[in-house]
Amino acid sequence: MDISVLGAGNVGLNLLRILKEKRDVFRSRYRVDINVVSVSDSRTTVFEPNGLDLGEVIEAKASGNLSRAEAKTISFDEIFDIDNEVIVDLMPATQDGVRGRDIYMKAFRKGRHVVTANKAPLALHWAQIMEEAASRGKMIRYEATVAGGVPLFSFRDYCITPSEVISFRGIVSLTVNLVMRMMARGHSFQEAVKYAQSMGVAETDYRDDTSGLDAARKTVILANSLFGLSMSLNDLYYEGIDEGKRYRSSSRMVSTVSVEGGRVRAESRVEELSQEDPLLSLPEESLAYIIETENNGKLMVRSERDGPLETAAAVVNDIVIMAREIC
Ligand code: NDP
Incomplete structure (x- = not known):
């Protein structure tokens, strides 16, 4: 399953580390292969159609510039034109949640599923987002939006x-x-x-x-x-x-x-x-x-x-659940 990650901060970098370290375990235990094809921060989006080298991306971001990773750079809006199945939102909350809402609505319209740790869009535009996802037959998982790494919605489900x-x-x-x-x-x-x-x-x-x-x-x-x-x-x-x-x-x-x-x-x-x-x-x-x-x-x-590591682990769990449902 190809995914695009939006945000490479406290949670985003932990998420990339977990995906890198656990890739073989996910393959053998759950028969899913999770491939990160793009990563965005506030300035840059790096893209590699066959999957980014996550070690390189983490190193580039740690050195202060995501574009130092050996990968193509594309504009943020191009994440909807590349081959990915899931958009993962690890960006900061905005006061009105509109930016996140619009990204999710576009993602559903363009056939993508969404995983998010960002609370603002769901706290302010719940009905609209859920209706659009349902009408397009797409999934949205949001475990990390409440209580960080403590399972709540997956526990319920x-x-x-x-x-x-x-x-x-x-x-x-x-x-x-x-x-x-x-x-x-x-x-x-x-x-x-x-x-x-x-x-x-x-x-x-x-x-x-x-x-x-x-x-x-x-x-x-x-x-x-x-x-x-x-x-x-x-x-x-x-x-x-x-x-x-x-x-x-x-x-x-x-x-x-x-x-x-x-x-x-x-x-x-x-x-x-x-x-x-x-x-x-x-x-x-x-x-x-x-x-x-x-x-x-x-x-x-x-x-x-609880902290960014546990939150990232909750996001990865949502991604794995989604991969198992899709595959
Ligand atoms: P950070 O501020 O550490 O990271 C945010 C990331 O988003 C940064 O990489 C930033 O880029 C990037 N970003 C900001 N604006 C844009 C933009 N317009 N386009 C693309 N990328 C952008 O936040 P956290 O990692 O701590 O949190 C991420 C999300 O997870 C938030 O919504 C938060 O509420 C949620 N969350 C966090 C928890 C935690 O423990 N930290 C717990 C539960 C939820 P740049 O690096 O260039 O600044």
Whole structure:
């Protein structure tokens, strides 16, 4: 399966490394061959019809210039004219999600499937994107958009098929929680943001995290996907970090979605967690959620650590699932 990768940053470079290292395993274990035919960053798109040498691409990007890889360069728009089956979006979120939405709509129209880690298009244009994919018979997978590497949508699709999800409660955004917890320990807002940036987990514009927007985008996506809704960001109550506030060690940004009396409640807000709450004891770099299901009981899924590597692994998993469905 030939894929085009948009974005070669924290997640993109980890993704290329995993695809390079695991190619033989994917061939022998799953009988799929994943070939990266193009990689784009904000300035350059490199292309090789028989598959890029990923080691070279990683090295070129590390040296500061993707075009140093021994490959053709093409314009960004030409990714729709080359032979690829899947477009993988690892670009930063934009405020209106329009750029990503338009790329996905064009991809579906031109017969491509989409895998994305970019939340903005789905949080703002869910119905339009899903309708276009369905009408063109194309797939979109988006595991990494919510809770980084913690499986949620693949878990729903492959592990709890006999159940509807009745309620969701979770810590799905790392940076906002990390910053609040560091502030509770006496660090300044700026110090905490700098630390999150150094770990590669902050959004390209960190204010997306600290304003609560990133957690809100995730809450919209999970509400739509798990509960069959067509919400947009405007339909959701959410809050962010107050830079002047002294947070407690029990303060967490929690996403909650539930159905009560036929009405859906979805919100992303700062809660004071009790000592008995399983979400309280999570390590700082960890994400988790608890779901109540119809026939699979109450389940908690958590990571010990989350970051760009784990996010990239979730994206690769979506790509492998897609390859297995197509082949
Ligand atoms: P980075 O900012 O590290 O990387 C973004 C990449 O996209 C860069 O290579 C950048 O190019 C490229 N890019 C920017 N604008 C364009 C453009 N117009 N055309 C082509 N390429 C472009 O972000 P991350 O890798 O951290 O995140 C990528 C996506 O994954 C984001 O949507 C984020 O929300 C999501 N995500 C990230 C997580 C994480 O832990 N980091 C967790 C979950 C989701 P250049 O290198 O030239 O600047």
